[in-house]
Amino acid sequence: MIHTGEKPFKCSHCDYKFRRKSHLKNHLMIHTGVKPFKCSHCDYKFSRKSDLKNHLMIHTGEKPFQCGHCDYKCSRKSDLKNHLMIHTDEEKPFKCSHCDYKCSRKSDLKNHLVIHTGVKPFQCSYCDYKCSFKYNLKNHLMIHTGEKPFQCSHCDYKCNFKSLLKNHLMIHTGEKPFQCIHCDYKCNFKSLLKNHLMIHTGEKPFQCSHCDYKCSLKSNLTNHLVIHTGEKPFQCSYCDYKCNRKSDLKNHLMIHTGVKPFQCSYCDYKCSFKYNLKKHLMIHTGEKPFQCSHCDYKFIRKTDLKNHLMTHTGVKPFQCSHCDYKCSFKPNLKNHLMKHTGTKPFKCTHCDYKCSLKSNLKIHLMKHSGAKPFQCSHCDYKCSFKSNLKIHLRKHTGEKPFQCSHCDYKCSHKSRFKEHQMKHTGGKTIKCSHCDYKCRYKSTLVRHQKTHTGTKPIDVSIASTSAA
Structure with a gap:
């Protein structure tokens, strides 16, 4: 036969x-x-x-089969046969009839031909998925069955593919086989190294079709495109919150769940995000990595340094739309606008007091609670506010930071310093912007300015009579 x-x-x-x-x-x-x-x-x-x-x-x-040209060993004769092609001229005997593709094994050629024919004989019994190879279908079916045959020997991690388990194990071993040729960067995956190398080459292969934006990673381009489309595919299941990125939604959900997986090793502090814990730990270590280039100030956070630098530059990018007020920080403008709108969102739970700032409410609540958390280290003095303690400590240190520019007078309180200056100025330091009128107090100036704006000032005597 x-x-x-x-x-x-x-x-x-x-x-x-x-x-x-x-x-x-x-x-x-x-x-x-x-x-x-x-x-x-x-x-x-x-x-x-x-x-x-x-x-x-x-x-x-x-591994009974050994190569006669090198140290290669294997368990199957077919693997040795494929390996030997590296040493012989018969390296890639199988050639595609549609393109220039060549390969060492007939099975590889068979798989390659599917690209040209488009044949997908393997179909999923649960959905419309089709594929060219049986092993692809086998892997796909695990999505439906939930099967995860590969388990980590160090923890409870399970996965569908052996390659994923291999990658996961590097977390435990600390192995980082891929190293950058330009710097000391090492990583677990070849794809991460490829992305890192673009930092050195400056390569940005992904470009936005709507603007000039370019980036190194496809994922970054995907996130960027949402700016143009306005798409927010990730929605919170507890509220109306929507966002562009899955990671943002994950972070948002912690507000509802109250999950705080990151705990401080020095105290009871817990938080939802790793970067918050990192910043908190600096309180214990005393680390302040961000230093001002103009003075000796150092900060834990980069944003604090950025805000501080404005004291040197004098930049005030935020302007009030109702008056000439300008400020360096957006929250300050927001607080200022409440003067115009009259908004007072913070209300005391003990009385009718309302205010526009949370910090003011906090201060007010101490009147009800009688709390005095700040204590002097030299005597029994206690107070509600840190600023008061700072002023009190000057009695012990003898510090007098306020000095008159006209004479040798020094004092420890700003209010006393202000009173002293009136002796030199004649007591009228506040000037009207419309005329030559001067006065001692701001409240007096406000009443005076109503004569310019046409607003009728309140007659105190009439108000007192009617109240009686």
């Missing part, structure tokens, strides 16, 4: 034919699903004894 090409044994389930009855018997197990050969080390089962024999070498570590 070898010479005649005759194949008398035909499969009753498909068109396969065989020369030997034993071959047909083995083939039929594909259709029946019978796997009589079981591994004694694990749960694997096989249709053929030869497959079991090859599999057992994984457990024994046996």
Whole structure:
């Protein structure tokens, strides 16, 4: 039959034919699903004894086939045959009839041809998914079954693919096999190294179709495009909050769940985000990595340094739309605008007091609670506010930070300093912007300015009579 090409044994389930009855018997197990050969080390089962024999070498570590040109060893003869092509001229004997593709193995060529034919014979029984290769379907089915056969030996992590487990294990081993040739950067994955290298090359292959924005990562471009489309695909299940990124939604959900997975090792502080814990730890370590280039000030946060620098530059980018007020910080403008709108969102729970600032409410509540958290280290003095303690401490230190520019007078309180200056100025330091009028107090100036604006000032005597 070898010479005649005759194949008398035909499969009753498909068109396969065989020369030997034993071959047909083995083939039929594909259709029946019978796997009589079981591994004694694990749960694997096989249709053929030869497959079991090859599999057992994984457990024994046996590699009987060795290359005659180098130290390469393997457990299967077919693997050695493929390897030998590296050393021989017959490196890639299998060529594609549609393009210039060449390969070492016939099976690789068969897989490649699917690109040209577009054949996808394997279909998912749960959804419309189709694929060209059986192993792709097998992997896809795990999405529906929830099967995660690969488990970490160090923790509870499970996954669908061996490659994912291999990557995960590097977290435990600390292995970082991929190193940058330009700097000391090391990482676990080749893809991360590829992305990192773009920092050195300056390469930005992904460009926005709406503007000039370019970036190194496709994910960054995806996030950027949302600016143009206004799309917010991630929605909170507790409230109306929507966002562009899944990570933002994850962070937002902690507001509702109250989850605070990050705890300080020095105190009871807990927080939802790792970067908040990192900043908090600096309170204990005393670390202040951000230093002002104009003075000796140092800060824990970069934003604090940025805000501080405005005291040197004098920049006040935020302007009130109702008056000439300008400020360096947006929250200050927001607070200022409440003077115009009359908004007082913070209300005392003990009385009718309302205010525009949360800090003012906090101060007011101390009147009800009688709390005096700040204590002097030299005597029994206690107070409600840190600023008061600072002033009190000057009695012990003898510090007098306020000095008159006209004489040698010094004092520890700003209010006393202000009173002293009136002796030199004649007591009228506040000037009207419309005329030459001067007065001592701001409240007096406000009443005076109503004569310019046309607003009728309140007559105190009439108000007192009517109240009586």
